[in-house]
Amino acid sequence: MVRIDERNAAVEPRPARPPRRRHTQRVPVALLLPAVAGLAFLVLPLAGLVVRAPWATLWQRLTEPGALTALRLSLQTATVATLVCLALGVPLAWLLARVEFPGRRVVRALVTVPLVLPPVVGGVALLLVFGRKGLLGTWLDAAVGVTLPFTTTGVVVAEAFVAMPFLVIAVEGALRGADTRFEEAAATLGAGRWTTFTHVTLPLIAPGIAAGGVLCWARALGEFGATITFAGNYPGITQTMPLAVYQTMEGGDLSGAVVLSLILLIVSVTILAALRDKWITSG
Amino acid sequence: MAGLTAVALAGLVGCGGTDDTGGNAAPSAEVTGAVTVFAAASLTESFTQIGKDFEAAHPGSTVTFNFAGSSALATQINQGAPADVFASAAPTNMATVTDAGNGDGTATTFVRNQLVIAVPKGNPKGVKGLADLTGAGVKVALCAEQVPCGAAAKKALSAANVAITPVTLEQDVKAALAKVRLGEVDAALVYRTDAHAAASDVDGVEFAESAGAINDYPIVVLKNAPNRAGAQAFVAYVLSDKGQAVLTAAGFQAP
Known part of the structure; x- marks a missing residue:
């Protein structure tokens, strides 16, 4: 996330950097060894997935309707959850970055709570509020006849709850890194806060929003704990890819679980790489 | 020191809870240390009680449980989880373990449930x-x-x-x-x-x-049990009259 801040701080053309000094000194072993161990620790489990994949039957398993249903549901819900997070999270980030109000530090801390909360706890909390017997859920059920648990909307709610802090933090970082002189100039030229926001601020921090959106989407795609606790597990309705992986593994079908994991890995890495090329590195 | 231990043990037995564990349930000479039991989620309440009774009957032993769906437990055992005993809620999931050669001997049905x-x-x-x-x-x-x-x-x-x-x-x-x-x-x-x-x-x-x-619940000592004596004693306890009494009180049927 620090990196994202830097990128957005760099939206304004910088003075030319001093020429980089060549690092001709040797890399200290005390740094190199843990670095390599850390890399191995991150890469080995993924390599394990590739090694243990049942390559012979891979294509047949890839095209099984169950896998495709779960994948489609995952992509749809993660995308809708990201849109929800953008609609609510960007204004929230703006509020935190641009408006002085009492208790702002507390609000910022509250925003990051879902980030450190175990997602299962988030799912329980969502049930207590939006469940059929929950604080708001009772009212929703009685007044509008809407219940969220066990619905695809419930999956989106769970994913948005867990993923939104990533977006808010990234966008707030972008806002803080952006040069406020452009906004001040717009204000002196008579633009109101809304016009300034839509015509100056948004274009200025677009790369930051894109980066935050990608992060948010990736987190939503991988969501498991809040989803299974709050939305339940039913194929085609609430069973996203992570839930399908879990159920397949629990059922003893190890190679099936590996195939599903590989699909999720390949799809998410491909999409992230494509978005990265399009949005993030262009900044 | 010996006196202190005796007092501690007496306290442990006293804490055991149920009155019917006062007698010598089984020879407890060889059974010490941790016994790890992987048991079907439906056994949560009754096995927790049996575990306490077992610890009271075998001072120096501790029983730890992993309660989950039987299929998940079978997967964990076949992936090498260090368990001593597996109690499944159905023969199919038990067969997953025994067919993979991870059971020690054949499984015994200890209760039925519906x-x-x-x-x-x-x-x-x-x-x-x-x-x-x-x-x-x-x-x-x-x-x-x-x-x-x-x-x-x-x-x-x-x-x-x-x-x-x-x-x-x-x-x-x-x-x-x-x-x-x-x-x-x-x-x-x-x-x-x-x-x-x-x-x-x-x-x-x-x-x-x-x-x-109606589901038959089988139980087995696992082949790679880290505490084989403890595992055998625990299975024997579950099959004993005292173990069966706890299970019947919980609503299970005799096999």
């Missing part, structure tokens, strides 16, 4: 049988098919010729029960013993077709 319809206390939807679960206004939680309670539910439903569209497929019977306790569903197919254990929150509605889907 399904009931768990509904919120007072049965607000007036559920009397499986046929009442088919309506659109009734939300039902089932166990996933891989788990014994799910397999039994499937069997009972096809015996009754009733098709249900559940709202969720849970990974073990306690998770299905929890959805009823939370009020998120109107009914769940769980074991009679689970409804019994949650009697303060749920009612168990008996239905005729459950007789056609």
